[in-house]
Amino acid sequence: MIELTDVSYTYPHTVQPALHRVSLSLKKGRCVMVTGPSGAGKTSLCLAASGILYHEYGGKKEGTVIVDKKNVSEYKSLSDLAQNVGVVFDDAEAQMIFTTVEEELLSALEHRGLSAEVIEERLDGIIRTTYLDEIRDRSPHHLSGGQKQRVALAATLALGNDILILDEPTSELDEHATQRIAEILAELKNQGKTILLVEHKYHHFRDMVDTLVILENGAITASGNPVTVLEDTRIRGMIFPDFSTIRKAVPKPSGSDPVISVQNLSHSYGDVPALSGINLTIHRGEFVAIVGENGSGKTTLVKHFNQLLSPTGGDVIINGRNTKECSIADLAHHVGLVFQNPDHMFFADTVLEEIAYGVKNLDIGNGDAVIDAALRDAGLSEMAGLYPRWLSRGERQRLAIACVVAMQPGIIVLDEPTTGLDGYEARMVIDMLKNLQEKGHTIIIITHNREIAEHCADRIIVMENGRIITDSEGA
């Protein structure tokens, strides 16, 4: 159904090709999964395979792309191509244009030249397949990440094409929501759809993948039956990261003062309770993982540590001071918070200036040395002069951490620091955090990844519906 032969592509105004002599064949009813480090060209590959690259982008293009027996150049326009291929992009929010789920799907269906009866019938079918019945009338602002992704998928299914291309549909989702997407895709494959899937989480999709493709630096480095491809230990490490060797014997902090003490904390957004009855003590030098489903209150809890949120009830004591008496700027000296999406903070022209911003704000002495050290620890010394948004996701994540580390807070809190990264990149981030712990920092991470929690953290806190349900020593 899709045939790429020797496809190379270089974006306008860049030198390095994003894709280099990529050949790929996707047969009817099969599923090909593409994986690789961030910045390897996976999104470019999706754009190339769907013909979007040919029709919408400038730059240098070589090789041929055949979609459904026709060269992409023979299709008149994107709308013409869309008669054959459906693409689900990674940003689900941008794919919801209308104000209710049903409206979104109806709008997609009405442009296919179908009769009104067929539209109603297909609408019901799609809603059933993607489990959207309960949220038919909800607006995009009232959907969770997983629900939005399902709506984006459903709207693409509405087009009724046999070929589906999905670009990291589960990167922001927790285990449960990812599993749901995997089940839906497996069902679609059973119905005869041909699927090109870009993903990191192979283990959720292993039963449906026929061919596994590894893309690195724009070129395919391995391709074939998943079992054979995974015999290579290096590739295994990329897909199944090994965190078991990461634990180092960090001397247990003995009887040290608590750095964070949460006493009977509760918080509500308006009438909606988000946290209730939270009691928690964290000591200097601990590595704590907070796990739980989306919406269980993890992010709400950590925002209290630097006063981005104030308790509705109870107290939060940081280094002996009640947060109610401190400003956010005061607390920035003690608690560093790295948010899930690094792109929410980058605004400077260079990596160096980006790190310097926080250092200047807090008036930290010996700034240049501090910034150099942060760059080195993040493995970004050679990129100091680059524009932050040009870096790969893995590099941007480490830069985000470096920005916070340079501010020298004793406590570093990270929300989902391994989102969208492959095994090696995730490992680099975790190694960086382990080194910080050795230097005496207290590390708190929020993560969906059980393996990271179990192998790296000294303590695992499980949250559910705004409460801590277990708090135990790590393995």
Place this chain on the structure above:
Amino acid sequence: MAEILQYVHKDAFLHRLHPYTKIFFIILVTVMAIIATDIPFLILMVIALLAFAAYGNVLSESLNQLKLILVMSVIFILITVITMPNGETIGYVIPQGVPLVGGLIPITVGGLMIGVVLTLRFMILIFAFQLFLISTQPRDIVHAMEKIRVPIDYILMFIIALRFIPTLQIEGQRIHEAQLARGFNPGTGVLGKVRSVSPIVIPLVSNALLRSNVLGLTIDMRGYRTGKRTHVRERVFEKRDYAVMTVMVVAGCGFVALVLARMV
């Protein structure tokens, strides 16, 4: 978070009206508000709009932006009092007892009246437009505008501009928090304030541009711009639409009569 100008899914009177009825309603109300200068009449219009909202079960949504409207009103009135003094002086913005600057800005009856009229007009326009947007699905707006030959690209631009207001609000909030955690200083003085917005505005705009790329591709891939469409679940003109139209025509005629009699 209050959702500015967003459709709210309900099954109520206003929601069931045809988009044309509501578009005609906006036009009529706008014309009336612009022509009328009589304060009691304008107040009556505001009350009528709110009653209409209550009848359509969207009163609380309509009052969402009340705070903003009130702040704008105060600013409007202040500006007209300062810039358009006219008629009898009834007081001073700065009390006369204050040394040096006391009694510099007189409050005049004329200036105050113009301010109040402008404020009421502003309220009427906002409420009317809000009623339309809260109760009309964007899909229906697209259909209605397509029928009166508005080019589809313009319709989509309009819909998308509204749709992404809350998304940008939420995104802005997240960026603000991320920068606060890095010791972001909101700055003092005009220059400081201007300089301090770049850590917020640059990520917001960069992310929005990235998003608009995906949005554009999605619109093309779903064929929204082809203009070919199956007509399914479309609003038809019903009895209640004719009834409301009749009421509006009568009200319009009544208004013309009042204008001719120089009563408003």
